[in-house]
Each structure stands twice: as C-alpha cells, then as structure tokens.
Amino acid sequence: MSTRPQLAALPTPVLPADRLRAALGCAPVWIKRDDLTGFALAGNKARPLEYLLGDALDRSRDLLVTGGGADSNFVPAAALAARVCGLDCEIVTVPGTGRDGTNLRLARAAGARVHLLDSPRRDRIDDAVAELAARRTVEGRRPVAIPRGGSTALGARGFARAAAELADQVGAGLLPAPGLIVIALGSGGSAAGLLAGLAATGLGARLLGVSVSRPPAEADAVVRRLAAECAAGTGRPAPGPERWEVVDARGAGFGIASDTERAAAGLGLRTEGLLLDDTYGAKAFAEAVRRLRAGIEGPVLYWHTGGVASVLAHLPAAENRGERS
Ligand SMILES: Cc1ncc(COP(=O)(O)O)c(C=O)c1O
Structure with missing residues (x-):
C-alpha cells in the first residue's frame, strides 16, 4: 500500500466570480482555488x-x-x-x-x-x-x-485526481459543468494530469493550456505524452486530442508580464481578491479575460494555480506615507 502523504487540504473551493463577470459583462465564470491547497504556498x-x-x-x-x-x-x-x-x-x-x-x-x-x-x-x-x-x-x-x-507521469496523477474532484463538485451542484477550463502551463504536469483525468469523468469541458515558457508545439507534445503516460499508469486509454488546446503566452519572455496581462491580474485582484503572479497567473488569467471579453460561451472555469510568494515579491515598493487629508 502506498504511504502517500497528505499535503493539500482538498477539495479546494470552487467559487463564482460574479464581480468579475459584472465588470466584463460576460458569460458565467468560476474559479478553482488551487492557490488555497493549504500547504506552504505550494499552490498547484x-x-x-x-x-x-x-x-x-x-x-x-x-x-x-x-x-x-x-x-x-x-x-x-x-x-x-x-x-x-x-x-x-x-x-x-x-x-x-x-x-x-x-x-x-x-x-x-x-x-x-x-x-x-x-x-x-x-x-x-x-x-x-x-x-x-x-x-x-x-x-x-x-x-x-x-x-x-x-512533471512526471506519476506527478501528473495528482491532477488526474483533481479532475475527479472537480467532477464531484459539479455532481454536488457546487458549480455548473464548465465548457472551458483555463490553466497556466509551464512544465506541463498539471495540464497533462487534468487532461488524463477529465477523460475519465463525465465532464465534457475543453481544456486550454496557456503556455508561459515553451513554444506551443513543444508544450502540446509534452502534455500529450505525459497525459498518455499518466492515463496508462491508471489503466486508462490516452485522452483524445479533441478536448485540448494550447496557446502561446511567452510574450516578452519567461516571468515578464505585459501591460495587458498585468491589467488583467489587477482586475482579478480588485474584483475577486485574486493574487496572480507575473509568470503564470497573470498570463493565464489574461487569456481567460480576453476570451470572455470576446464573448465566449460559458461557463468558464479559471484554474488558479497559486504563485502567491512571487506576487508578494513583485509588488512595487511603497513609501510609508499616507495622503494628507
Ligand atoms: C503558480 C504556478 N502556476 C502554474 C504552473 C504550471 O504548472 P506545470 O508546471 O504543471 O505546467 C506552475 C509551475 O511551477 C506554477 O508555479
């Protein structure tokens, strides 16, 4: 029997982003709060x-x-x-x-x-x-x-389990079945596990990986390989390509968010209190916002992967001086 340690406090919450929705005038949006996995700022x-x-x-x-x-x-x-x-x-x-x-x-x-x-x-x-x-x-x-x-096939199993967790939350009526799930993509294990896991649930959601460090073709190949290996490890067939898409968000480089991406992160902060880092969160959230603004059908689920330590490190320095009243 495996001695798998319990690190994360699961399930992580799924919350409606109604203030964000009102600000954008868009389809229903939900947030999967993996920034709240509860173990030492580890996020996803x-x-x-x-x-x-x-x-x-x-x-x-x-x-x-x-x-x-x-x-x-x-x-x-x-x-x-x-x-x-x-x-x-x-x-x-x-x-x-x-x-x-x-x-x-x-x-x-x-x-x-x-x-x-x-x-x-x-x-x-x-x-x-x-x-x-x-x-x-x-x-x-x-x-x-x-x-x-x-990001190995074994590590990806953590996210295959997350797909089952989401399906349970949908089944329990905590959120409607999402049409699209948006997640930041770096080394690929999280998206790969989700892809493998989603195929094993009744959820028909498409998955959009927002690639922050690899060219899309490379990111796509990594995710497909890991998803197939992850699925095989649990005795399931490799997930089909139809529910998966990758978008290039490398922009000016790894860890460098554009003004648009920063503005999207600022919107997430001020409407929903989300802490989104420059490297992953701002880029993935900006892509979700871009599609929502363009009128994509919902419900859309943004998978918040964490990165909170980086958010704090990158906040602009503030002078300890208030405005005169
Ligand atoms: C905050 C955050 N979001 C997303 C990712 C991307 O996850 P993955 O490397 O599994 O693609 C990472 C990776 O380190 C991360 O730290």
Missing part, C-alpha cells in the same frame, strides 16, 4: 508532490534532489514537502533575474542545500539534477531525482 504543486513523495517513501529514499529557476514555485514546495516527509533536500538552480529570491529563500529556510549552475539556461537543470543524484548514490545516499516542476 501540492498535488503532484503527494504522489512523488509517496513514491519516495515507498522506495525508502532519504534525499530529494530537484531543481527549478530562481523564481520557481515548485522549488520551495518540494523542499518543504521533503522535510515534512523526513527527507533531506538538495536543489539545483540557475542565476535569476535578480528581482526575486523569495522562493529560493523559502527553500533554504526549509534546510535545502542549494546548488547554483553557471549558465542561466533552465533546460540544463534536469541533467544536473540527475548527475547530482548519481553522485549522492555513490556516496551512499538513497536519493530520488525529480525533474523541474515535478
């Missing part, structure tokens, strides 16, 4: 980490080796998940933009040992993680190496 990443740590515990691993960019939300989530499961943690990262260190500081606070590569290229990280894990094995440790974002 609490779901795959339950499966990945469960596997590590089943295989008696004593060290989690993983990595991510300097502003990765996965990195501190993984470091903290490792610690609460009794594993040590080592992180491979690359030089960042210099404006954000919150996530890395959180990982260090959890006791993770951080290794900085010379090159800023994030696509070097997974090889370096595998090399570090191999070195630690030679030294007598029992490491588990997890690629960036925890």
